[in-house]
Amino acid sequence: MNLSTPIEELAYVGPAYQKRLRKLGIKNVRDLLFHFPHRYEDFSEIILISEIKLNETCCIQGKILEVKNTKTWKKRMILTQAIVEDKTGAIKVVWFNQPYLINVLKEGNLVCLAGKVTRGKEGLYLSSPAYEKIHPISDIGLTHTGRIVPIYPETEGLSSRWLRFIIKPLLLKFRKTIPESLPEKIIESNKLLPLAEALWQIHFPDSLNLAKKAKERFSFEELFIISLFVLRERQKLAKESAIPIPLNLPLLKKFVNSLPFKLTDAQKRSAWEILKDIEKPRPMNRLLEGDVGSGKTVVAVMAALNVAKAGFQVALMAPTEILAKQHFQNISKLLENFNLKIGLLTSKEKPEGKVDISVGTHALIQEGVKFKNLALVILDEQHRFGVEQRAKLCQKSGFKTRLIPHLLSMTATPIPRTLALSIYGDLDLSLIDELPKGRKKIITKVIPPEARQKAYAFIRKEVKNGKQVFVICPRIEPEKNQQKITSWAEVKAVKEEYNKLSKKVFPDLKIGMLHGRMKVEEKEKIMKDFKERKIDILVSTSVVEVGIDIPNASLMMIEGAERFGLSQLHQFRGRVGRGKFQSFCFLFTDSPSKKTQQRLKALLSSENGFELAEKDLEIRGPGDLFGSRQWGIPDLAMASLKDIFLVEKTKNSAKEILAKDPELKKYPILRRKLEEFQQRIHLE
Ligand code: ADP
Numbered sequence: 172m173n174l175s176t177p178i179e180e181l182a183y184v185g186p187a188y189q190k191r192l193r194k195l196g197i198k199n200v201r202d203l204l205f206h207f208p209h210r211y212e213d214f215s216e217i218i219l220i221s222e223i224k225l226n227e228t229c230c231i232q233g234k235i236l237e238v239k240n241t242k243t244w245k246k247r248m249i250l251t252q253a254i255v256e257d258k259t260g261a262i263k264v265v266w267f268n269q270p271y272l273i274n275v276l277k278e279g280n281l282v283c284l285a286g287k288v289t290r291g292k293e294g295l296y297l298s299s300p301a302y303e304k305i306h307p308i309s310d311i312g313l314t315h316t317g318r319i320v321p322i323y324p325e326t327e328g329l330s331s332r333w334l335r336f337i338i339k340p341l342l343l344k345f346r347k348t349i350p351e352s353l354p355e356k357i358i359e360s361n362k363l364l365p366l367a368e369a370l371w372q373i374h375f376p377d378s379l380n381l382a383k384k385a386k387e388r389f390s391f392e393e394l395f396i397i398s399l400f401v402l403r404e405r406q407k408l409a410k411e412s413a414i415p416i417p418l419n420l421p422l423l424k425k426f427v428n429s430l431p432f433k434l435t436d437a438q439k440r441s442a443w444e445i446l447k448d449i450e451k452p453r454p455m456n457r458l459l460e461g462d463v464g465s466g467k468t469v470v471a472v473m474a475a476l477n478v479a480k481a482g483f484q485v486a487l488m489a490p491t492e493i494l495a496k497q498h499f500q501n502i503s504k505l506l507e508n509f510n511l512k513i514g515l516l517t518s519k520e521k522p523e524g525k526v527d528i529s530v531g532t533h534a535l536i537q538e539g540v541k542f543k544n545l546a547l548v549i550l551d552e553q554h555r556f557g558v559e560q561r562a563k564l565c566q567k568s569g570f571k572t573r574l575i576p577h578l579l580s581m582t583a584t585p586i587p588r589t590l591a592l593s594i595y596g597d598l599d600l601s602l603i604d605e606l607p608k609g610r611k612k613i614i615t616k617v618i619p620p621e622a623r624q625k626a627y628a629f630i631r632k633e634v635k636n637g638k639q640v641f642v643i644c645p646r647i648e649p650e651k652n653q654q655k656i657t658s659w660a661e662v663k664a665v666k667e668e669y670n671k672l673s674k675k676v677f678p679d680l681k682i683g684m685l686h687g688r689m690k691v692e693e694k695e696k697i698m699k700d701f702k703e704r705k706i707d708i709l710v711s712t713s714v715v716e717v718g719i720d721i722p723n724a725s726l727m728m729i730e731g732a733e734r735f736g737l738s739q740l741h742q743f744r745g746r747v748g749r750g751k752f753q754s755f756c757f758l759f760t761d762s763p764s765k766k767t768q769q770r771l772k773a774l775l776s777s778e779n780g781f782e783l784a785e786k787d788l789e790i791r792g793p794g795d796l797f798g799s800r801q802w803g804i805p806d807l808a809m810a811s812l813k814d815i816f817l818v819e820k821t822k823n824s825a826k827e828i829l830a831k832d833p834e835l836k837k838y839p840i841l842r843r844k845l846e847e848f849q850q851r852i853h854l855e
Pocket residue numbers: 432433434435438461462463464465466467468469583607608718720749
């Protein structure tokens with residue numbers, strides 16, 4: 172038996188357990204050892220029976236004087252009752268509906284019990300305690316009581332007790348055979364627990380502090396791998412070549428003067444950073460970050476114009492067809508006097524002949540699309556790791572020698588500092604941190620159930636005045652990791668809301684519906700109708716149409732607001748308030764929880780996406796910050812992305828190692844882990 176031994180070959184792991192373990196992705200001994208508890212119960216203090224107190228959880232040791240099963244007077248439940256004695260006294264112990272216990276716990280057995288002290292008719296008793304027989308010559312020690320006990324994430328049919336029973340002997344046998352994955356220097360300088368010790372302490376800690384140290388070691392390791400990945404990407408790119416695009420100042424001046432508005436200072440600064448960056452013969456790798464409505468498109472268009480007029484091609488990729496089309500229309504309009512050929516490329520549309528600026532969806536990277544000289548790629552609201560897209564586009568860039576297109580990625584997701592340093596560490600950042608002048612503050616309100624009718628009346632009034640309304644429906648989480656079902660649940664939520672609004676609440680208004688399962692043509696028709704004001708109220712899912720620009724929409728209603736992260740809510744809110752009139756955002760919630768109410772209220776006081784993102788990160792963790800998107804980033808790393816100290820430490824350590832050994836020749840284990848990580852993020 173070794174670390175790779177499949178669970179099927181382990182003792183006590185029958186077919187039912189095999190199935191449950193496989194469901195968690197646990198395939199072999201190694202996986203079991205790396206299945207970590209998420210919290211602990213501290214039963215480490217063993218007290219005397221004379222010291223027990225009512226309503227306190229305690230751990231005692233003693234001898235079983237008697238044990239028997241009885242039925243309760245209702246005859247529904249079987250009670251196992253025992254009397255346990257130590258040198259200071261005796262106490263009754265009761266378990267419910269576990270009749271088999273009398274086959275395990277016998278008169279005369281020495282036991283350790285941990286549970287809560289309750290008062291019954293006949294005095295104090297221990298209620299359903301965790302139990303464990305004490306073997307006078309056991310080599311494995313106490314597992315479920317008399318120590319700090321691990322509690323594993325709950326899974327049906329896999330109790331923490333069972334997992335402890337299986338994992339503990341494996342740990343004792345194998346933990347020292349796993350080669351250390353972190354360089355010794357790094358372990359020393361960061362005062363981390365070595366692997367074998369950390370594995371033991373994370374499962375069966377000697378103190379809560381050691382449990383924390385163990386968790387820190389594994390968080391460190393995961394973040395360290397991410398840092399290595401990101402730094403290596405950066406290094407690799409620095410060795411590549413790109414077409415330097417000279418800055419054409421007169422051209423850009425002409426463009427800026429043609430705009431119907433004045434650029435904000437933040438837009439000018441960002442544009443300048445980008446334009447200076449693409450002058451270099453090294454590929455740009457830059458993130459343009461700015462709140463919804465901050466005007467990222469114009470900035471990107473300035474770069475696109477400069478590149479196109481220098482005689483090279485540009486590709487802009489959007490996540491959905493509707494957005495691609497909107498971009499295509501906007502860009503065509505912005506550049507109408509510049510004599511450039513702009514093409515739309517989606518699964519339906521194919522441009523003819525040579526195009527200067529191709530706007531499209533994923534279709535851009537599909538087979539058959541060939542560029543002549545692609546020098547700039549712009550990704551709008553794409554996946555964090557745009558590596559893959561760029562790599563694919565590179566292959567079609569059309570250059571004879573290896574030239575990498577410059578990359579500009581745009582996002583409205585505010586990225587807190589820890590994330591900027593870690594998972595976004597390979598990107599340079601340009602920030603649009605102000606909104607165009609003259610935008611009115613959006614009035615935001617949390618609407619409890621009793622105020623719903625009043626809110627509806629208000630909405631009706633707004634619509635009668637010619638305004639339009641968005642309604643966003645939440646995702647109903649059915650089961651974890653079941654993305655397909657999730658999006659169906661979302662469709663269901665939208666349909667229900669649509670029916671309710673169109674039949675019951677607003678039968679006199681025109682209601683439309685939009686969700687990701689509709690055909691592209693249907694979606695486009697709905698968006699077009701909404702733009703042309705043929706629809707008053709548009710009920711939509713949360714994921715589909717980020718970035719849609721409807722200036723006449725002044726009301727954003729969000730159902731089940733408590734299910735969204737603050738920064739996501741903030742982004743929905745940014746869909747309105749594009750026009751000149753006062754806009755509103757109503758957050759509907761049926762949740763009576765004070766905490767929820769308070770969390771939502773943060774939106775009333777803050778209009779700062781960054782502030783809200785930091786709050787999200789603090790309250791709900793980074794997973795939520797980015798909505799439903801997943802990155803293949805391991806859980807511990809995700810959770811520890813909150814911890815700026817840890818993030819900085821891992822980053823510095825990664826730099827240190829790479830400075831001496833850029834190819835990680837001396838660290839084959841790290842190299843393998845890095846490859847695994849790379850594969851995981853590419854597989855998403
Ligand atoms: P986002 O950053 O969310 O992608 P857009 O680029 O779509 O924002 O811009 C939102 C709206 O603001 C567009 O209608 C755009 O024409 C307008 N806009 C952009 N910059 C300015 C500005 N400096 N002043 C006024 N309006 C602007």
